[in-house]
Amino acid sequence: MARNPQEIVADSISEFGNGRERIMQILTRVNNELSYVPSEAIEAIADATGVSAAEVYSVVTFYSFFSTEPRGRNIVRLCSTISCAMAGQGEVLDALIEEFGIEPFETTEDYRLTIETTPCIGLCDQAPAMLVNGEPHVKLTPEKACEIVRGLE
């Protein structure tokens, strides 16, 4: 059972402190645990740090890894930059789209999976590559990528 956003924020603040400079750490914690940053978390961070909710929201929306919309409990980020593109990233993406029935930046109805494309993730020597919940998977083929994603909870 997912914890509620306020609880995650409170825990993060007791660990990191409530200074404004801790906002990225708190947001990262919320975003990792819930797959997105709900408005309740933004309000709680605003209350704790003394920064307006509007400004916290502006921070959330600046960064690609944060989302204000619910996403799947598994997030696949497939690199779309050139070394991966040249190594067959397009076929991998097509296979994922076909098998799981969602386009990039969409989420399955059961909230099991979100697929995103992302700029260079620094795995160009082992292209094509993707991050699945932050863990790297490299030298992908369409079959290999689908198998990894199929195996997620």
Add this chain to the structure above:
Amino acid sequence: MEKKVLLAENQPEFGAGLEKALEMTPADVVYEIRDSGMKGRGGAGFPTGVKWNLAGASSSDVKYVICNADEGEPGTFKDRLLLEKYSERLIEGMAIGGYAIGGSHGIIYLRAEYPYLIPAIEKARKNLMNKGLLGENIKGSGFSFDVEIRPGAGAYVCGEETSLIESLEGKRGEPRNKPPYPVNSGYLAKPTIVNNVETFCAVPHIILNGSGWYSDLGAGDCTGTKLFSISGDVEKPGVYEIPMGAPLKDLLELAGAKDVQAVQVGGASGSTIPASEIHRALSFKDLPPGGSVIVFNNSVDMIEVLANFMEFFVHESCGQCTPCREGNLRLMDAIHLIINGDICCVESLTPFFELAETMKLSSKCGLGQTSANCFIDIINNFVELSGECECGECNCEGGDE
């Protein structure tokens, strides 16, 4: 030819550089780094010793040492390797930096794409702590230093040092106006040095072996060795360490590049050169050496490559200043026109080249100042336009007039 220092098999013991530094005065540490001639390994090439000298001279009881581990330049993965295997060296280099400028707080700003490296960094910190090389009163010197890891969240622009600082302060990663420079007013308005992972990793070697040894490794005033991440159409992609100033072709041979059409040096914001120019030197005077080298063979359609890079910049522009926010979009439009065959000749691209120049001159930070590079290089060197002009507006050979 490879010349391994940072990646050498036999490394000096972790902490030996710091112990030696602690026997020197902070000023002598700064001078040693300055005399080595090392320029920042993140790509901008600012002399590290000069940066440290300015921060050291800045008066404040609190100063910060920040490691920029936000490598996001397409094609760059050298810092990933260093963080994975040499985090102790990195933290040691940061501690030496702290001692040199008079700061006790270290922060590693780690890109969101590298969360799996956190255990390696934390382990390195713990190892140094256990050896008494980190923490309070290191080796009885009276100098204290510790580091913490802070996460990015997927923004290329945060590799720019003032954006990085903004992000650390819990704000949108938008570049600041300069001056003031971070050495005077950086993180939380305190004097701050921001250096690349590779820069900090080189510092203990310089302290241990001396500035003269380091400058002899390179060529002329491009001193030391440099790590390059090489990918694309090569047999052995990976990270290679070569002397600064070496010709690009050495690196291409090491990685087994064949049938080369084009090479991009320094990532999407760097230079894209044809195969005829691979004799050129990897140095701040010739091909500015960021961390990335991407090789394209003759089967690659370079306009597609350009489209890929421009999409990257359109996505990563922070949107704060107009030349970058709008300029990248317009260059993307031009690329689509070319791909669709709606642009016939270079002449009709003139407004876009003018725009590229405007972006270079008037963008606020390095992103907008360099994002047009790939557009200029690739269009000029690799894209053949049809020349069959039907626009009736230009004077090209295919034109109506």
